[in-house]
Amino acid sequence: MLCFSGSPAAITPEASVRPQPVLRAAPAGYRLRTVVLDAGHGGKDRGCAGVSAREADVALKIVLELGRLIQDSMPGVKVVYTRKTNVFVELADRAGIANKNNADLFISVHCNAAAPNAYGTEVWTMGPHKTDANLSVAKRENAVILQEDNYQERYNGFDPTSPQSHILFSLYQSAHIVNSIRFAQKVDRQFRTTVKRPSRGVKQAGFLVLWKSTMPSVLIEAGFLTNRTEEKYLNDKAGQSYMASGIYRAFRDYKNELEGMNGE
Numbered sequence: 001m002l003c004f005s006g007s008p009a010a011i012t013p014e015a016s017v018r019p020q021p022v023l024r025a026a027p028a029g030y031r032l033r034t035v036v037l038d039a040g041h042g043g044k045d046r047g048c049a050g051v052s053a054r055e056a057d058v059a060l061k062i063v064l065e066l067g068r069l070i071q072d073s074m075p076g077v078k079v080v081y082t083r084k085t086n087v088f089v090e091l092a093d094r095a096g097i098a099n100k101n102n103a104d105l106f107i108s109v110h111c112n113a114a115a116p117n118a119y120g121t122e123v124w125t126m127g128p129h130k131t132d133a134n135l136s137v138a139k140r141e142n143a144v145i146l147q148e149d150n151y152q153e154r155y156n157g158f159d160p161t162s163p164q165s166h167i168l169f170s171l172y173q174s175a176h177i178v179n180s181i182r183f184a185q186k187v188d189r190q191f192r193t194t195v196k197r198p199s200r201g202v203k204q205a206g207f208l209v210l211w212k213s214t215m216p217s218v219l220i221e222a223g224f225l226t227n228r229t230e231e232k233y234l235n236d237k238a239g240q241s242y243m244a245s246g247i248y249r250a251f252r253d254y255k256n257e258l259e260g261m262n263g264e
Contacts, residue, residue, distance in 0.1 A: 043088025127204030
């Protein structure tokens with residue numbers, strides 16, 4: 001049975017968030033030592049698709065480039081991947097990898113799908129959805145569990161096809177929501193100001209891949225493969241590199257900020 005605690009809290013795009021949440025000081029001597037990078041979908045689950053691009057492939061390329069940037073610039077940070085090849089990894093196992101490695105941050109990268117005119121990046125944290133559109137994204141990403149064995153038992157009876165299940169599940173409040181939102185806002189800022197991508201903001205919804213992670217965590221929708229312009233950008237090596245560099249800069253700033261507030 002799912003246990004719910006805390007009251008629902010809504011988050012809007014960063015431009016309208018005033019002020020940023022107060023970040024609790026980290027323990028004395030805190031260092032961000034481990035990050036888990038999760039390329040969404042993979043193997044038998046190809047995710048959404050454009051004319052030629054597949055979500056599983058695009059997400060993996062962005063994640064591998066992001067990991068390379070972190071490893072090259074921050075040798076003191078351990079980078080762990082949930083997958084480095086085109087394999088299927090169950091949602092609970094993705095969070096399990098992060099928990100097993102005592103990760104300080106979990107970053108899941110995906111691509112979006114909607115009507116052909118939809119465009120823009122989105123950065124998600126765990127929390128209650130405010131709109132039907134938010135619910136729609138969560139339902140699409142959570143539906144992958146239908147390809148898993150014994151998913152009803154493993155996910156406590158959660159039904160990815162049921163709006164009622166998502167409504168209840170989205171009320172779950174992570175103990176790490178403050179830092180999750182802080183990192184999400186930094187990613188969104190980088191996408192808008194440095195990478196120069198249109199942004200749909202920082203949002204919340206109930207994502208199974210974030211639910212069981214015991215650290216700050218975000219899910220990034222890099223753009224819409226169903227939009228021909230964005231598909232071309234995301235399927236291009238340069239576009240993938242730009243997206244990865246934006247996430248890297250957000251990670252660098254987040255790490256520096258946390259370590260600068262460690263109470264020493």
